[in-house]
Amino acid sequence: MWEDRRVIPLPETPAVSYVMPVLNEEGFLEAAVRTILAQDYPGEKEIVLALGPSRDRTDEIAERLAAEDPRVRLVANPERDIPAGLNRAIAASRNPVIVRVDAHSELTPDYTRRGIATLRESDAADVGGIMRAAGRSPVQRAIARGYNSPFGLGGGAYHGDGAPGPAESAYLGIFRRDALEAVGGYDPAILRGEDWELSLRLRRAGYGVWFDPSLQVTYWPRASFGDLAKQFFATGTWRAVLVRRYGRANPWRFFAPGTLVIALAVSAVGLLLLVARVLPWASWWLLLLAPAVLYLLGIGYATIRIPEQRGIGDRLRTAATLVTMHLSWGTGFLRGILFGGGRVVDRSRA
Template identity: 30%
Template sequence: MQTEKPSSSLIVIPCLNEAAHIGALLDQLRPAAARLGARIIVADGGSTDGTLSIVDDVIARDPRVILLHNKRRIQSAAINLAVGTFGDGADYLIRIDAHGGYPDDYCDRLVEEALATSADSVVVSMLTSGSGAVQKAAAAAQNSKLGTGGSKHRHLSQGQWIDHGHHALMRISAFGAVGGYDETFSHNEDAELDYRLRKAGYKIWMSGKTQMVYYPRASLSGLYFQYLGYGRGRAKNVLKHRVIPKVRQMVPLLVFPVVLLAAFSFVHWLAAMPLLLWASVCLGYGLVAAIRQRKADVALAGVSAMVMHLGWSVGFWLQLLGLGSRRGVA
């Protein structure tokens, strides 16, 4: 087991139009980079909102921060490019989402757990939080079993070995050994990589010492297209590796067929019953959650869950059947 702090880490932030967040995030990460002997790579996919000038201002003050232009725009390509360009000599890759919230000691805790467990990858719980009515409802849905099917990385962990979680830290040697992220994936690239890591015998540890906060889409249309992409990504994973979806993924698969079936309710009213049952469960969950938490905004969690289910189901079936094209990556 390793007992010494690694000589270097590489902190990578895939980024696109994050002017509202990137400056504060870099200021938060810079002390950790100094402690860990790390460089911070902002892999930008073509921002047009002032992100680049903010990053340039930080670079002028701190040479540890580096701007890398990611012509392919998607996150999988951004991280592969950063590791391929700057990964030599670094022990660990630390992946940061530009639109997330992190404790100040996030990177330190990740490295500590990697050393303590000898894990090849350390993943974290991803808790969701929002500010507006739609965002709060989406957060409530994403933090619930109704919205995410009980995914382990959507809830706090005490620390455990796991098959998949939200990517946080990875041993660069393991990342390179399996070929990095598959750049044909714009969504679900993390789960696809975790499958190859496990198949190659590498170990994934879910942190019990730190976590991140994710801020969901602030509109129902944005939420729908996000989950449309997730559904497509999951279907690509299933097709690539010939794996059977888990039970919690099989249930939302039924949503799109149920919606299509309801279109035939003019033939017989029973065709609408599955849709009505699904809607009743989701909307009822939102109302019960709002009453229990005494938060009116949470009542919309059921609507958010329905949007998530439908988007994921439509995306999965379209990808499975080879129909449609991917929406531009956000």
């Protein structure tokens, strides 16, 4: 099925290493670790936390968790970047199955058990499921709605309820160690979009990437529009780096937000020229306003269709979420296309 690539057979209950990069996560780290320790998987488990230079109580909490349970181990991640932290945690881990976890995520109790079964049945090297964003405050719930909707993130399989099968990428990922090591692990030069880039290299090496919607992860997104904008600008920038590096291997949806930003900029210039009467209102230049009008209509349609909203306040926050996602991502993408990634990083957790 996977181009005759032979994966090493796994035992019934292989030992599992959970790897987690951590930076400024005092409000989320303990809950994330507890959900890992509470997994109903009967095999041996260890958790390796790669600690970046946090400015809050994250290290204190991590040290307490490690003192309470010997299955929790700590390694330093002085570079602070996610791919570097993951590679350090993987190098310090010992088991044949690697499960990537996030400090802002909480696994369902059966996540590991189901993931191992899927890994064995599919012969894939990387298995992932669905990210269910959730929120506590009104703004965070609006941002979660954006994550969970194709109007927000463009319909990637792990944001919806697709059918099990081969996938372009996997959210977080449950990996066979031998395959992960064969392709060299995460690329430390790719500071965002590292999951997609790793999945591409696995697929090009003949390994399989598999989507299983029975695997569920709760994700707690940013809780302010400012932090969301920082995150999505960095994400868009690094998606552009992937486009520069891999060209046509990238899906078309990567290009949509950047195209939108250009179209809206054209509309803005056209409106200024019309207001200044440089152009006559009766001319075909009015067509310059069409992208902005169509986008506003699209946002209005999305805010009507997205579920779990109550009242005008929720709809306004949903609209603000979608606009922030689209324009921040698209602006970052154009920056990345023109100038590369540089040292653009997500500062929203700082």
